Amino acid sequence: MTVSQLYRLPCDCGREFLVTSIQAGEVLTCGCGRAREVPTLRALKKLPLSDLAPGPGARTRRWTALQGAIFNLGLVVALISLAAIAFFGWQRSKLDLRKPGLQDEEMLARVMELTPSQAWSAWVAVRDRELADRYTPAYLQARRVDRKMARIIWVSAILTVLGLGGIAAALAMNRD
Ligand SMILES: [Zn+2]
Numbered sequence: 004m005t006v007s008q009l010y011r012l013p014c015d016c017g018r019e020f021l022v023t024s025i026q027a028g029e030v031l032t033c034g035c036g037r038a039r040e041v042p043t044l045r046a047l048k049k050l051p052l053s054d055l056a057p058g059p060g061a062r063t064r065r066w067t068a069l070q071g072a073i074f075n076l077g078l079v080v081a082l083i084s085l086a087a088i089a090f091f092g093w094q095r096s097k098l099d100l101r102k103p104g105l106q107d108e109e110m111l112a113r114v115m116e117l118t119p120s121q122a123w124s125a126w127v128a129v130r131d132r133e134l135a136d137r138y139t140p141a142y143l144q145a146r147r148v149d150r151k152m153a154r155i156i157w158v159s160a161i162l163t164v165l166g167l168g169g170i171a172a173a174l175a176m177n178r179d
Contacts, residue, residue, distance in 0.1 A: 009053035014039055021053050029067055070173045077169025084159035084166060091152040091159070098145045 012020040016035040026041045033039060041047070066074075117125065 009055055010047050010050040011053050012039060012041060012047075012050060021055060022047070032068060066173075067176070070176045073169050073176075074173035077166045077171075077173065079166070081163050081166030081170065084162035087159040088156050088163070091155050095149055095152045095156075098149050100142060100146050100149055102142050103140075 009021045009023060012022050012031075014020065014033040014035065014037055016033060016037065018033055018035065020031050020033070020039060020041075022029075022031070022041045024044050024047055027043050027047060029041045031039050031041060042050075114122065
């Protein structure tokens with residue numbers, strides 16, 4: 004395990020960055036808004052040393068712009084997809100997917116009462132119907148919507164994992 008030395012990199016405003024050699028080439032943003040590039044290892048060694056002990060505390064204080072962007076993006080993606088999971092999960096719970104059994108029994112009882120010629124003309128009426136006119140029962144429509152929502156929830160779950168992964172990656176960048 005290598006412990007890198009902290010160097011004091013001054014900003015034009017008078018503040019200082021504490022940087023390590025592994026940050027060479029990185030662009031840091033000061034509190035004053037100025038961007039400062041961490042010099043190469045050779046130039047870095049000419050900078051005054053910090054008497055602060057290098058450690059996670061010294062390094063976690065400064066985030067690079069990329070790190071911040073990844074963290075924010077991950078957070079936004081995770082929050083939106085969690086909200087989507089909650090919303091569509093709630094919507095799905097309100098859907099009635101049960102096939103109405105009573106209706107079928109009633110229909111069957113009615114069919115049993117038909118004479119053969121009545122049954123035949125009923126069948127002809129159904130047979131001659133345009134396909135576009137066919138009625139989709141509510142429970143079948145609900146099941147279709149339910150499948151769509153299930154797909155959205157799956158995609159949201161994957162996005163949540165990716166978002167959390169982005170947050171974890173941004174946080175991991177603070178360690179060496
Ligand atoms: Zn500054």
